[in-house]
Amino acid sequence: MENGQLTWITNFIWNIADDVLRDLYVRGKYRDVILPMTVIRRFDAVLEPTKQAVLQMKENLDQAGITNQDGPLRQAAGQAFYNTSPFTLRDLKNRASRQQLEADFRAYLDGFSPNVQEIIDNFEFRNQIPRLSRADALGTLIEKFLDPAINLSPYPVLNSDGSVRLPGLDNHAMGTIFEELVRRFNEENNEEAGEHWTPRDVVKLMARLIFLPIADQIESGTYLLYDGACGTGGMLTVAEDTMKQLATEHGKQVTTHLYGQEINAETYAICKADLLIKGEGEEAENIVGGPEYSTLSNDAFPHLKFDFMLSNPPYGKSWKSDLERMGGKQGIKDPRFVVNHRGEELSLITRTSDGQMLFLANMVSKMKHDTPLGSRIAEVHNGSSLFTGDAGQGESNIRRYIIENDWLEAIVALPLNMFYNTGIATYIWVLSNRKPEQRKGKVQLIDATQWYQPLRKNLGKKNCELSEDDIQRIVDVFLKFEESEQSKIFPNKAFGYWKVIVERPLRLRADLSEVKLNRFAQLCKEQQQSGLGTFMKSVAKIMGAGPHRNYNLFLEKLTQLAKEAGIKLNGKQLKLIRDHLCERDEQAEPVIRKIHQAGTKADPLHGLVEIDLHGKARVVEYEPDSELRDSEQVPLLEDGGIDAFLKREVLPYAPDAWYDPSKVKIGYEINFNRYFYKPKPLRSLEEIRADLLAVEKEAEGLLDEILGGKEE
Known part of the structure; x- marks a missing residue:
């Protein structure tokens, strides 16, 4: 069939909506009726020649007590679907009673095979029947789809002399018409079309x-x-x-x-x-x-x-509801989304x-x-x-x-x-x-x-x-x-x-000035730690007000003084001292977390190599400062890898920086615009100068106009 004929049939079906549904539905809802009715009419036309064979097969199967009837009924219909109701759409065309038409039409729909039932249910077409029936539009709708001007059957319509009046629609042609209807309705409802x-x-x-x-x-x-x-x-x-x-x-x-x-x-x-x-x-x-x-x-x-x-x-x-059904982020074990990649469990x-x-x-x-x-x-x-x-x-x-x-x-x-x-x-x-x-x-x-x-x-x-x-x-x-x-x-x-993750050492100074100690004593009193406040005032008399820019040495002396005073400082007390008597200071010595023997961490980037009093090398691991923490994206193609990058881009500006290899993560991104970016050419000085002169001339003209107006 030529494209012109297919377009004519599509237009005919499209116009049924305006003819029958205009005052009954808003335009965006026409599809709720026209699409399922197009499907139903096509199925009805395809099944017409084998209707009696299907009904006879249904009767035989019922008499034989066979419950699994789908296969034999498909065979009788010669299709992948069938209808076991006593009706065709043509039988329903001339129902005089609106109520009878609705009842028979429902029985007709109920007679379709399970695969067609599923289609009707997902269209929610049965929900439209009461509305169509009350408006007395159901009969008109059926009549329009049975109009002798169109043929939605795969079989030709013949004239009395045996010549072809309307050619049949093969499956491909009918599929083309249906897809065109879907396309048009999607365009009508373009705010939703992209979703499906x-x-x-x-x-x-x-x-x-x-x-x-x-x-x-x-x-x-x-x-x-x-x-x-x-x-x-x-x-x-x-x-x-x-x-x-x-x-x-x-x-x-x-x-x-x-x-x-x-x-x-x-x-x-x-x-x-x-x-x-x-x-x-x-x-x-x-x-x-x-x-x-x-x-x-x-x-x-x-x-x-x-x-x-x-x-x-x-x-x-959002796929949050899916995630909940799958057990949450920690509970997902679906092998599609949690994979083994080169020996590493990778969450997708x-x-x-x-x-x-x-x-x-x-x-x-x-x-x-x-x-x-x-x-x-x-x-x-x-x-x-x-x-x-x-x-x-x-x-x-x-x-x-x-x-x-x-x-x-x-x-x-x-x-x-x-x-x-x-x-x-x-x-x-x-x-x-x-x-x-x-x-x-x-x-x-x-x-x-x-x-x-x-x-x-x-x-x-x-x-x-x-x-x-x-x-x-x-x-x-x-x-x-x-x-x-x-x-x-x-x-x-x-x-x-x-x-x-690039770390910088935490640098703290301890301040034991009178103002600080008085505030600290009040805080200790509020937290029922009055003895700690008194003790720190005695420490200040021995160590001095400071500032003490070597926190490790300060802590060592503090611990020694506490021991001599018969006081055992617990973690909570040490935290109070650090949080309220110490503050960051770029001039202070780094806070040491651990000291490793030489050879345990060979790369200076993972800590700083020092020589102790006995001339032996050691690697000092500093406590990182979260406020100075930064991250770098190092290209996988970087010549020399991470260490080379940091030596070139970081250490010259922060010689005390380091990173933890165990926390390095691999990422991938594709910055499409960067590869195809085309900068606009810079304007020439002559163009810029001409524009400035034009603006200046315009401004002078406006000024003359304003001043001239005032004089008048």
Whole structure:
């Protein structure tokens, strides 16, 4: 069937909403009726020729006492679904009684097979029936879908002479009409569309990035495709069509099985209905969804691995409820999100405010590692996935896990305003665990932000699209894998860094002045430690008011005096003295925590090497000052590593600084804008001078005008 005919049928169905529902529903709610009715009418038309065979089979099975009737009824219907009610929509068309029509229509819906029942339930279509019935619109609605001007059946409508009046709609054509209706309704409700519908141009690009690099390696066989946030199923069906087309072009025969999971009930129903409409009943069984089936907390396919995976997970959406169902951050043991990486247990758990990266981790866990092609992944993310999360946190760990395993092939920056409900920057991540030789150990970044065609009319925030030429241009740059203005290639380690906590020693001075001691004595009295206040006044008489800039020596003398006085200072008392009689002083000696024998800490950066009174080397470990604590990001590609970096960048300015190697963490981030930043050229002095003279001249003119006005 030609595209013009499909468009005409789509327009006809679209106009039913205005004809029947205009005064009954607000425009944004038309979809709640039109989409399920389109599905029901298609199923009804497909089942008409075998209606009697199904009813006869139902009667035979009931008489035989067979309860498991699904398989025989499907066989009788010749489809992956059936209806055992005594009615078709045509039988209901002429019901005179509104009440009878409602009752019979409900019985008709109840007669559908369980897979269709699930679709109707997730559409929540039965909730619309009372409203339609009260307005006497149900009969009109059915009549419109049975209008002789359109044919939603796969069988042609013939004239009396046997010629074809209306051609039949095959499954592909009907699927195209249904998808077009979904697209239009999504555009009408563009504030929600981006949550479950990815623009078809972006989907085409993702499919080609997955399949074209290995098109000549695809062998005849069976392949599994997966989308963990499948929405209305567009990514799966486009990917399937792309793969089959490429296989045919290369003389191969492939069988594909689609698997998807979707938490939104309505979009799940649309996806499942679309597959049934297209005659892919087996594939429809592999789509799992509804509110109880969150991909993160309830993986529907825990034991399956997939060849190709595509997804557009939700951005900025909280997954706190999923986390609670999974046992909280400390209780999560899901192997998708807690992995063993090079002997280290790596947590991939992200912040609860945004779970998009967990969808990528979920896909990575489903990669095939024992097949020639392995697995290929394309997933859409916003910019936060490139850099959020500090070293050691979930987002950074996911990037680390992927990049250090050499699975990231490329990231493509898309134009702004590509999606319906957001104008933010978006990126396609392309992963493979079978990188070709030239890509091994490397990541390609592609800036495609300027390759697009403006739309004649904005669709929500979407004001541009990728033309066929744009898609091909991006794919060509990806396949070429060469450096250019829009393509940058980096070694994996270019995105990694060590996060180093740089410590400075705590330097304290003790102040035993009269003012300090009087305040301290009052504090001790309030805390029922009056004896401590009296003791410290006696210490001041012996040691002097200070300031004492060697805290360790001060503490040593203090302890000795307490011992001589028969006083044993406990930890609480020592803390009171330190907190209220001591303060930071840059001129004071560092506070020593421990002293290590020579050789136990060979690197001076981990402590300071000193020579004791006996001429032996020792390493002094100082107590760190939390107020002077800082962190440094040291690139993994730093020549000489952390020590070289600190010697060059830190020690010249803070010679007493050190770091603890046990606290070093590895992080990864991808600062896309830094690699493609194009500074604006500076204006010439002549231009600046001309502007200043123009402003000066304008100001003089205004001044003359003001002064002249006053004189008048």
